[in-house]
Amino acid sequence: MRTEPKARLKTSAMIASFADPGQKTAPAPFGHALVKAARENERIAGLTADLGKYTDMHIFAQAYPERFFQMGMAEQLLFGAAAGMAQAGLVPFASTYAVFAARRAYDFLCLDIAEPNLNVNIVGGLPGLATGYGPSHQATEDMAIFRGMPNLTIVDPCDPVDIEQAVPQLAASGGPTYLRLLRGNVPTVLDEYDYTFELGKAKVLRGGNDVVFVSSGLMTMRALAAAKELAAHNVDPAVVHTPTIKPFDAATVLAEVDTDRLVITLENHTVVGGLFETVASAAVRAGISRRILPIGLPDEFLHAGALPTLHERYGLTVERIKQTVLAEL
Template structure:
């Protein structure tokens, strides 16, 4: 029996690998530090988690404000119920768990306890989309599709540490419940190079381009920007429009960019069913914008387990696959 050469083996850690490229600037635990900063200004902010403080960067808050931190154990419905009760008393809860558990296990509690009375309950979901290789039990590939139909719920899909750091205080100050797709650990810092500021409910054109327009959210904005730089080598000029807020959706900005004759794509770390692609498509139909948009996203299926770099390439989320798709479509 022959063995795989050591240099080609991917360790188990590659299943939860960082999205930072080698040498890329990163910020450690931006959500945890942003929540601490917001809590220093607002004594009503409290933090809760369902036995996942370390894995959602909530442990940073717990260390800074132990008297305002609540460990609810592995009980996501209780987590949401407790957060709702706190919001009813005037507190501003941030409750963290994995996205799959928030969307699949605690939906009814979030919908009827928090969204229907429009309470300021902020759900922080770790491992959104294909950010783990542990298989369907932990891959929240349909979380935005599940949540988009919930009235009053704001959905934010941040690109990097800049988005997260700036989104947290705005979520705390907003009315009604919110859902933040969390990037945790050492999170890349990308948007500081594009004269960008996060505004809840707003899309931003990060770079102009005459040949192609990419509308993206989450970590796929990072990939869109990298693909745009690679495509310059092929004399392809790419515009990137970042849409960190999925709901409410900034259709005005996005449709203004799509209503041209450029090749158009959407890019998302989510199934093509019910996420950014269908949000854009719906907005186009309602506005009477008639043109083709190609989706870059995850397929409508349960995904394999494995190393993240391998999975991202297999399912078309890697920079190389994005570049190939654009070149083949031009």
């Protein structure tokens, strides 16, 4: 008797999309946003370190080949050249993987770009746990590294709405910026809320009586989904989206933290040095005595594997968030 082989789930350790089946997505939002911004600002230039396709910079390269520069596998050269362009009056967006920007080229970013406060926009692909390739490519500590750099603005967008609105604001911001890139087919969620991105501002997306989620990046998407599922358990969470990590909008966030509700931070980053410690520090400075519970990545080198499996393992899924909340209430 002949039996048909069972269908095998196809996945990849390098998968960069975190969209669920059937979820609404937008393709390459950063690349298209940069092209749109470049139409309105002829000073915008694009650079990459051999990763145009994998940071969506190839969209810009196709539209403006005369304003695109391929620097090869040389991240220090990438940012040194971007600094020179900014000194000459251009507005460069320089893309590579977040691990290479944060770890390999830190000194160049610090002394060539941040110290003279140049308008260089650093675009870091695969932030946090956005790949299964293991510690060599998982930028779990990039925000912790960059938060201590003076003059540097840090943005952790949730979706294409954030990215599309952030790009022109980053170009106009004057000083250096770091954008944690979501690439490929990126889920769109913020269009369902009365939301606009404002650099340096947090936004309350949803009110709630029992829990306050303070989130950034893709974890805002997960926070909103968990809030809907928790309603079936008579739990009503608020969601505060904080796309700008530095400078931090303490006033908006602390107004939600300083209540009797359970406060949970959610981030696609190690719990060391990222959103959790930013919120906790702001609360202490303001004299607010509240327990703040972090949901984020552990202080360890992570495993390699399929991205959905890793998100479940390290507690970033909607189901794991829901379980954490119910265990605390």
